[in-house]
């Protein structure tokens with residue numbers, strides 16, 4: 001537990017302020033923010049050096065477009081590729097949704113420019129329960145019925161397959177005696193759709209907003225094999241799982257496989273300024289090199305994407321993550337939290353406890369045998385109880401009708417042991433309060 005020994009900061013108690021893992025409201029009440037804002041404030045609140053990085057950059061060069069370039073964006077692109085461990089190129093945007101839109105456009109254009117049946121590989125496969133953003137393309141990949149309803153019909157060409165959800169296996173199997181049907185069945189979908197029509201598969205290494213769904217170890221390597229077999233691009237949406245959240249700098253490192261395209265946001269600046277990135281492998285980039293006046297290059301302009309201040313902040317943020325070994329800390333503190341929460345498995349409302357690193361989910365049920373989801377009002381009351389006690393926790397919402405029953409814990413990676421204990425105690429009391 002060596003990386004846990006340095007102290008995280010407690011809150012300041014000053015109204016409207018954030019320090020470490022704590023935020024204070026206008027009445028001066030302090031809260032332990034166990035969801036890091038929207039799972040993004042990875043280095044914690046109140047980091048002056050990030051404010052200074054933005055200030056210094058704005059004084060030096062406030063704005064310049066990436067249709068040309070500027071120094072912090074160039075340095076950040078190089079740093080991201082070094083961390084990802086691959087040769088390639090990076091495109092910057094402002095949000096996770098946009099980063100995914102860029103990934104979809106690149107995937108379709110890549111196939112249009114490289115396949116024999118030019119223009120036909122357009123389908124994008126994602127998993128039910130996954131969230132990939134709010135814009136029309138990203139929402140089309142988002143396979144959460146409640147989030148899509150009233151905005152449909154969405155963009156054509158997006159398909160959904162079942163998630164690797166062992167607690168409620170869509171294939172009626174039990175892990176250990178199954179054939180990882182959640183992964184292998186995707187090959188059937190590809191075959192039935194016609195492999196020549198599928199451009200990409202997009203996955204989060206661990207489904208986050210859809211209810212913290214951790215795949216079995218075999219799942220992602222099998223997906224990589226399927227993509228390789230049929231020439232499909234594998235996109236990792238690491239908007240949540242990047243920058244230490246799962247206990248490694250990037251979530252996919254847990255499985256030792258490489259994506260063709262990866263999207264990053266949230267923790268890229270720890271939420272201090274808007275920024276996102278879409279990184280592609282070099283072999284993909286090279287298919288976009290063309291002559292002036294033709295359409296082979298990527299035609300996607302973004303005024304604010306890769307803003308000098310955001311990229312400067314990101315560089316400093318990554319420096320903090322590395323210097324303070326926060327991904328490692330997330331692994332250790334995540335294991336501690338999991339161990340401390342484990343006795344809750346006996347609680348009548350706890351159906352499943354799962355997670356990786358500092359992303360944990362507690363699936364609540366009315367009955368452990370039937371797995372009937374706990375009523376929404378009770379789940380809401382548990383979240384409200386925690387809030388009342390000064391602890392902010394998350395919950396999956398607008399996912400699958402009747403299944404907003406997963407509590408989500410994703411604190412800043414600087415969480416201390418004392419904070420973790422407060423969190424666990426409050427959660428236990430909150431669950432008991434609804435018995």
Ligand SMILES: Cc1ncc(COP(=O)(O)O)c(C=O)c1O
Pocket residue numbers: 038094095096097098100131132133134204208209237239240265266
């Ligand atoms: C996995 C995932 N992808 C994409 C997004 C969209 O990011 P943004 O809200 O920055 O557009 C989110 C947002 O929560 C997300 O959780």
